[in-house]
Amino acid sequence: MTKTTVLALLLLASTVVSQPAAVPARPNFAEHIGPLVHASCVDCHRPDGPGPFSLVSYADVAKRAEMLKSVIDMRYMPPWHPADQDDHFRGNRRLSDDQIALFTKWIETGKRKGNLAKMPKPKQYPGGWSLGKPDLVVKMRKPFRIPAGGRDLYRFFVVPIDLPEDKWVKAVEMRPTARSVVHHALFFLTESSDGDDYEGDTGRRGFGGLRGFRGGNFSRGFQIRGLGAYVPGARPQFLRDDLALELPKHHDLLMQMHFHPSGKAEVEQSSVGIWFADKPPSQEIKQIQLPSLFGFMSGIDIPAGEAGYKIEQSLKLPVDVEGISVGGHAHYICKTMRLTARLPDGTTKTLLNIPEWDMDWQTEYYYDDRLALPAGTELKCEITYDNSAQNPANPNSPPIRVRWGRQSTDEMGSVTLRVVAKNEADADRLDEAIYESMINSLSSRFGGLGGLGGLGGFGSRGGGGRSLDRFDKNKDGKIVPDELPRVLRERHMRRYDTNKDGVIDAEEMKG
Numbered sequence: 001m002t003k004t005t006v007l008a009l010l011l012l013a014s015t016v017v018s019q020p021a022a023v024p025a026r027p028n029f030a031e032h033i034g035p036l037v038h039a040s041c042v043d044c045h046r047p048d049g050p051g052p053f054s055l056v057s058y059a060d061v062a063k064r065a066e067m068l069k070s071v072i073d074m075r076y077m078p079p080w081h082p083a084d085q086d087d088h089f090r091g092n093r094r095l096s097d098d099q100i101a102l103f104t105k106w107i108e109t110g111k112r113k114g115n116l117a118k119m120p121k122p123k124q125y126p127g128g129w130s131l132g133k134p135d136l137v138v139k140m141r142k143p144f145r146i147p148a149g150g151r152d153l154y155r156f157f158v159v160p161i162d163l164p165e166d167k168w169v170k171a172v173e174m175r176p177t178a179r180s181v182v183h184h185a186l187f188f189l190t191e192s193s194d195g196d197d198y199e200g201d202t203g204r205r206g207f208g209g210l211r212g213f214r215g216g217n218f219s220r221g222f223q224i225r226g227l228g229a230y231v232p233g234a235r236p237q238f239l240r241d242d243l244a245l246e247l248p249k250h251h252d253l254l255m256q257m258h259f260h261p262s263g264k265a266e267v268e269q270s271s272v273g274i275w276f277a278d279k280p281p282s283q284e285i286k287q288i289q290l291p292s293l294f295g296f297m298s299g300i301d302i303p304a305g306e307a308g309y310k311i312e313q314s315l316k317l318p319v320d321v322e323g324i325s326v327g328g329h330a331h332y333i334c335k336t337m338r339l340t341a342r343l344p345d346g347t348t349k350t351l352l353n354i355p356e357w358d359m360d361w362q363t364e365y366y367y368d369d370r371l372a373l374p375a376g377t378e379l380k381c382e383i384t385y386d387n388s389a390q391n392p393a394n395p396n397s398p399p400i401r402v403r404w405g406r407q408s409t410d411e412m413g414s415v416t417l418r419v420v421a422k423n424e425a426d427a428d429r430l431d432e433a434i435y436e437s438m439i440n441s442l443s444s445r446f447g448g449l450g451g452l453g454g455l456g457g458f459g460s461r462g463g464g465g466r467s468l469d470r471f472d473k474n475k476d477g478k479i480v481p482d483e484l485p486r487v488l489r490e491r492h493m494r495r496y497d498t499n500k501d502g503v504i505d506a507e508e509m510k511g
């Protein structure tokens with residue numbers, strides 16, 4: 001044995017020996033358990049928080065200690081679903097083995113209180129909000145009643161905002177009143193109009209689908225989505241750096257809420273807190289959703305009993321991109337979700353890996369640092385489903401054929417990566433790649449673009465210039481909004497119709 005090996009072994013031995021110091025022999029609440037619970041649980045388990053009970057005080061924790069231990073041991077709490085991966089997420093809540101051992105030790109040694117004066121000052125939640133006092137709080141105009149039973153309900157509600165000037169949003173937090181039945185909510189924007197239209201034509205509060213929506217203009221739609229989705233237990237986060245999402249003047253929040261009746265009639269009238277940026281962002285956040293349209297294009301059709309059904313879609317990045325956050329969406333029988341990146345140098349990275357999907361925790365995960373994805377990177381998303389009787393999350397017993405649809409007993413599936421173009425000048429090329437990937441998935445599903453009349457051809461793109469002429473379907477030398485694909489319409493008109501006459505003319509096409 002050489003001298004260095006001996007030294008190395010000694011060093012190793014000493015670290016092994018010093019290890020138990022991580023878990024004190026007689027932990028107490030004030031110095032050990034209180035700080036742990038406040039850092040890992042109290043964001044949700046506090047009065048008015050999304051958790052079912054508060055864990056703020058010694059008494060709160062001590063009286064439930066055994067139950068807490070069991071959910072901690074199972075790693076059911078704190079909720080955190082991504083497995084370890086290459087790039088780290090902000091606010092990773094996963095407890096270390098030492099922290100879990102500490103909790104057990106505290107119970108075994110008699111749940112000591114310690115000197116509470118020594119406990120670090122807990123985080124404050126002014127007015128119950130998790131990111132401090134919002135700049136603006138808006139509220140559903142009228143309460144909505146959810147019956148005790150029956151099918152899942154999807155309703156749209158308009159929450160008035162109607163600001164006199166354009167604003168930029170750093171974070172949104174929704175606080176439902178009927179937490180146990182709000183399965184999720186998605187946030188869109190719509191032009192403000194007078195309130196009468198908001199109730200739709202169903203004779204009930206809210207409206208069932210966008211076709212029933214007579215008010216305003218839905219066109220701005222998806223812009224606020226990235227910030228806005230609410231799921232039980234999700235914690236809002238501020239967008240990093242100067243990133244922010246646009247909230248144009250005279251727009252209202254259009255919320256799509258999904259209710260899951262709980263056996264008890266409930267009344268919902270949510271409040272939404274909004275935090276503003278003080279200036280517009282220098283980069284625009286884009287969403288890369290794979291497979292496109294929540295998996296609609298993938299033709300999800302899962303035979304009863306099939307345990308390993310898979311959908312997938314890839315996209316090659318045309319420009320340098322930086323990842324900001326990632327999140328998945330699916331229903332009950334989804335099993336795994338994985339988004340990987342194959343970089344041009346051949347290395348691969350896992351951007352999201354959820355080995356055990358749980359529909360109740362559709363969290364958005366924010367990368368610690370901006371995730372560099374150079375031009376030429378191939379993103380690939382794979383989602384698997386288990387429609388067998390062995391899947392405890394399967395709502396059908398015995399299993400039945402499951403297809404794509406909106407009920408939570410139907411399936412969907414996609415991962416959405418939120419990114420910015422590293423150079424904002426490349427933003428349009430990124431938009432086009434996202435759009436093309438969606439169209440390609442459509443054509444593979446429906447066999448060619450021919451039958452899709454009106455979506456416009458996407459030939460290969462010449463380098464340089466705006467190359468807008470391919471949108472000029474009738475070749476009359478100008479582009480009217482109807483000639484643009486719907487997803488690009490709003491943006492291209494805003495950007496290229498510089499004289500705002502509602503047409504992109506020949507001059508504007510050249511740039």
Ligand code: HEC
Binds near residue numbers: 044045067071
């Ligand atoms: C992101 C929010 C969040 C965090 C953080 C969180 N919880 Fe929870 N917890 C919830 C919600 C929401 C529920 C109710 C839904 C459920 O049981 O799945 C819950 C339920 C529970 C339950 C009841 C489980 C049951 O089967 O009835 C226990 C016990 C619990 N949490 C303990 C903890 C402990 C201990 C921590 C910290 C180590 C923690 N939670 C962190 C949101 C959270």
